[in-house]
Amino acid sequence: MIKNIGIRTRIAGGSLLIAILISIAAGIVINTQIERIVREGTTAVLRSDSEPYVVALENEPTESFDPPGPSQLVAVVSPNGATPVDSLPANLSAMVPTLTTLDKTTTVTAGGTDYIVLATPVQVSDSTWTVIAARDADAETTILTQMRLLLVFGLALISLGTALAAWLLTSFSLGPVNRLRASAETLSDSSTTELLPVSEANDEISRLARTLNDLIERLRASAARERQLVSDASHELRTPLALLNTQLQVAVAEASSIDQLLADVQGAQRNVMRLSTLVTSLLELSEIEATGHDGRTTAIALSREVAEAVDRGRFRATDAAIEVTYSPLNDSDADGQQFAIHAEDFGRVVDNLINNSLRAIETNGRIDIALLWQDPDLVLTVTDTGGGLDPAFEPTAFDRFSRADRSRGSGGGSGLGLAIVAAVAHNAGGTIRLDNRPSEGLTVVVTLRQTDIR
Numbered sequence: 001m002i003k004n005i006g007i008r009t010r011i012a013g014g015s016l017l018i019a020i021l022i023s024i025a026a027g028i029v030i031n032t033q034i035e036r037i038v039r040e041g042t043t044a045v046l047r048s049d050s051e052p053y054v055v056a057l058e059n060e061p062t063e064s065f066d067p068p069g070p071s072q073l074v075a076v077v078s079p080n081g082a083t084p085v086d087s088l089p090a091n092l093s094a095m096v097p098t099l100t101t102l103d104k105t106t107t108v109t110a111g112g113t114d115y116i117v118l119a120t121p122v123q124v125s126d127s128t129w130t131v132i133a134a135r136d137a138d139a140e141t142t143i144l145t146q147m148r149l150l151l152v153f154g155l156a157l158i159s160l161g162t163a164l165a166a167w168l169l170t171s172f173s174l175g176p177v178n179r180l181r182a183s184a185e186t187l188s189d190s191s192t193t194e195l196l197p198v199s200e201a202n203d204e205i206s207r208l209a210r211t212l213n214d215l216i217e218r219l220r221a222s223a224a225r226e227r228q229l230v231s232d233a234s235h236e237l238r239t240p241l242a243l244l245n246t247q248l249q250v251a252v253a254e255a256s257s258i259d260q261l262l263a264d265v266q267g268a269q270r271n272v273m274r275l276s277t278l279v280t281s282l283l284e285l286s287e288i289e290a291t292g293h294d295g296r297t298t299a300i301a302l303s304r305e306v307a308e309a310v311d312r313g314r315f316r317a318t319d320a321a322i323e324v325t326y327s328p329l330n331d332s333d334a335d336g337q338q339f340a341i342h343a344e345d346f347g348r349v350v351d352n353l354i355n356n357s358l359r360a361i362e363t364n365g366r367i368d369i370a371l372l373w374q375d376p377d378l379v380l381t382v383t384d385t386g387g388g389l390d391p392a393f394e395p396t397a398f399d400r401f402s403r404a405d406r407s408r409g410s411g412g413g414s415g416l417g418l419a420i421v422a423a424v425a426h427n428a429g430g431t432i433r434l435d436n437r438p439s440e441g442l443t444v445v446v447t448l449r450q451t452d453i454r
Contacts (some may be wrong), residue, residue: 015166360386
């Protein structure tokens with residue numbers, strides 16, 4: 001039930017309930033104080049009515065007393081019970097013996113009427129006189145009733161005012177939320193690149209808007225990567241799949257011998273391997289682009305990863321008579337330094353660069369890998385004798401599916417190797433550049449900047 005009520009109504013209703021509870025508690029306290037003040041006022045009036053007779057008894061007890069005023073209810077009681085002065089109502093006057101024993105202002109009922117009575121004892125010589133003053137309780141009741149009504153209305157207005165103020169403040173506070181909701185509906189209904197509005201105030205709502213904007217940007221980037229992956233896959237897989245289908249059809253329809261069938265199957269197998277490599281590279285690239293700067297690896301760990309990648313490269317280069325050399329990092333140069341990259345990603349960089357060089361050289365060549373510490377940078381260089389790149393190809397060398405027209409593109413590569421290397425380097429906050437020597441070879445330089453860890 002409550003969950004179906006709006007936040008504004010819940011806050012205003014809660015504020016009203018709290019205000020009512022506080023008002024009740026305050027009303028009880030204030031009412032007690034009002035009763036005390038009114039009773040003290042009545043007592044003061046009764047003392048004022050008694051005062052002339054108290055003074056007269058103290059100064060001239062044998063003299064006769066002046067009669068009370070028209071509205072004054074006073075009785076003077078002698079030690080023997082006589083009342084030389086008595087303006088009390090008959091019903092109350094009959095209770096004089098009892099009234100003389102009162103020691104404080106007291107409400108007394110006589111003949112169905114309530115009276116407020118004050119008895120003041122006066123010591124005269126060796127005897128005690130008593131001056132009794134009374135007032136009809138209706139006057140006090142009327143004053144109390146009026147004060148209580150005023151109190152109730154005042155507290156009710158305060159409670160309603162609190163609820164109204166809570167409603168208005170909540171409406172004002174929820175204004176940015178409503179704008180966020182309206183903006184979110186606009187964003188969901190269109191392909192706009194806009195983000196949710198963020199107010200200048202550094203409050204909870206602005207921080208929520210910034211967090212949601214970060215989420216929106218990540219979701220958009222993820223959606224863009226998915227679209228790119230689907231587009232790349234559909235574009236790049238179309239031709240190999242068509243070729244594979246054709247090869248299999250030819251193998252079934254036109255194979256004239258076992259050798260011919262075997263050759264067709266081997267060709268199809270090579271296309272399957274190329275498709276597998278292409279899909280793996282696409283998934284790797286998508287994974288790299290989806291990963292932030294969350295890696296933390298020491299230079300020593302990166303050096304070990306490079307050494308393992310070089311060993312893998314040497315194994316692949318054995319049959320092609322390609323020499324692979326490695327100049328490792330001096331451990332003391334970068335002891336304790338850390339970088340924003342995962343060790344396996346750095347190994348992936350080296351694997352891709354060595355694979356590119358192997359495809360470019362094909363046979364009888366050399367690949368030199370070096371890892372250097374150039375404070376505050378860690379520098380990886382991969383140099384080969386594969387003939388370099390066509391200068392016209394250099395600007396697009398790091399693009400997806402970018403292949404050179406010459407030998408570097410003829411080895412069946414997917415065109416994603418350098419794109420993966422560039423993505424890993426940029427994700428780690430590093431840089432990558434090419435040192436191209438046409439007709440001689442190519443050097444790829446990857447630079448990683450040291451990361452401060454706090």
